[in-house]
Amino acid sequence: MTTSPLAARPGAVVAEGATVAAHLGDPLREQRLLAEGAGWVDRSDRDVLTVPGADRLTWLHSLTSQHLERLADGTGTEALVLSPHGHVEHHLVLTELGGTTWADVEPGTGAALLTFLQRMVFMLRVEPALVTDAWALLSLVGPRAPEVLTAASLPAPEAPHAVAALPGGGWVRRMPSLGDGGATALDLLVPRAGLVAVADALTAAGAGAAGLDAYEALRVEARRPRLGLDTDHRTIPNELEWLTTAVHLEKGCYRGQETVARVHNLGRPPRRLVLLHLDGVSEELPVPGTQVRSGARDVGRAGTVVRHHELGVVALALVKQSVGPDAELTVGGSRAVVDPDDVPATVDDTRAAARDRVRAVRSATIGR
Template sequence: MSTPSPLLSRPGAVPVEDGSVPAHYGSPLREQRELAEGAGLVDRSDRDVLGVPGADRLTWLHSLLTQHLEQLDDGAGAEALELSPNGHVEHHLVLAELAGTTWVDVEPGTGAALQTYLERMRFMLRVEPALVTDGWALLSLVGPRGDAVLAAAGLPVPAAPYAVLALDGGGWVRRMPPIGDGAPVVDLLVPRGELAARADALLVAGAVPAGVDAYEALRVEARRPRLGVDTDHRTIPNETGWLTSAVHLAKGCYRGQETVARVHNLGRPPRRLVLLHLDGLAEQLPEAGTPVQLGTRDVGRVGSVVRHHELGVVALALVKQSVAMDAELTVAGARAAIDPDDAPVTLDDTVAAARDRVRAVRSGTIPR
């Protein structure tokens, strides 16, 4: 369990299940609207943080992860995955390169396992990976007024996606992809001992406190998966949006690359990530891992399930490729439908024919 955040002492704060950060401050739907239309400050200090200094850090991480990192510029960030030998996703990393250190933030509770893996892969290289969650904490400022809040607080405003700028007194601010229907996001890494003071400065500058429930609702709307919630032990990058955000398809060898390349070339991963609309009649939301059913047959699993301020009850789900867009699905007895924006990408005839031939060759159905 993460150390409880000092922001839990703020008026109206209701903790998440493990008691680490505020889930909401009394009005989850209003807080969602603030993220979508204004500027909401979200305490995400339960995320684990690692620091990786050392002269060999970028080439070393490049060899281990799915992203092209060996020439990552100072002041740049990225997303990357660490895969099993069979190509299954084991860690999702968000990176920030600044002043000789590569900073990594990962899902709560996963930092120790990642550090263990990195230590095992050090060999004689000049790298010093360390779990530094006790010293550093992450905040997220979300919404179209976020840049104005940063400026009013006298903080730097990164412009380009994944741009990273240093903060006075330590830490950084990083531009992230938007969530919801285009709500801008910036992450701030701050000394954990200054978390309350840094948050207060942003609130004085015009931000409104918002819980992680609001952030999660907009994240689901944006189809951005979370490791261990929207994924299972079989998930490969090709089944999620990570193939475009966290994988460099043209880089050299890394663990699990063969699976990623093979499935990409064949063009048909076993499952796909979709947004499901649920009827919302039940008081209790389905838990992550609940089967998605077509009749009596399991055809997938739900991950994050949220009450969205505009969409109602929605969920991210991994479903089999064979599931039709208009399939009459159920989740824990609730009726469910796939969002029409999540139709599979249609290949042009030439590419489709080429991939059909590759499949035929691999299955031995035509002469080689």
């Protein structure tokens, strides 16, 4: 995929191998913009697929973890494609509108998903296609995001996963809030040829521009994982929030269901997703896949690591269930502790001790 035209704007910094701007010169200010005001983020690197055809919903229902047979027009949801052993292979954000099901997925994964879907068509009336070259995703984030859409004469869906058609094609979809502050998140799918025009219209309506790093910081704060960054080849839905957002536990058979049901009934997946606070001593952030260690033991893997404008250096990590709330952890060259909100709330003083450990780690960062 070619670099987004929005990445040519003054101050835009594009990471090596990326196609969208990581930031526009001031990542922390851009985070505050999304948390407190309204900003648009270029997420046009995501792959987009369409599935038209009369059998699309029953077909997708049979292939994924989500209940899709009666997905209403003008709504969206999330779904997973699992391996036969229940490991996550694809994460889809779905939109149903006007007789077509749209799926936006992680950058670079669309072709593999299309290949899988095409193998499963058989004699059904479905026509899956990869349309990334024609369509692009923008996200509008912040408490003032609905006001911006209204000022731009665009629809602003009010309920999570509600979808409204955009003039000239595409749609706007409301997503669950980002960050602990509950910043409104709205995704706009627009013709790729009109990407710059839509961004300009949002700017004229009162939104600022922010890079992908700002969006990622709020996503990490909200503990929303990304496939391939916060997951590995062993990840099952039960280890992540996807068990509640992308899995229907009472639907019929689908590939990998036995693993999901068995682990759910046992109530103890092998790992859990937590937010880690790092001391930030190292200038270079750990990359996804860096081991989380307790002493000499490998107890998990770090996923996305970000510099947050309020929390300091934080990371999503998959850690073993045996990792206790008082575990002394390291990620790369940094000390790390589990966020108090991810400590079981069974003993009050345990969570209080966790808060003390977080303060100590953040003090080490501030004191550098």
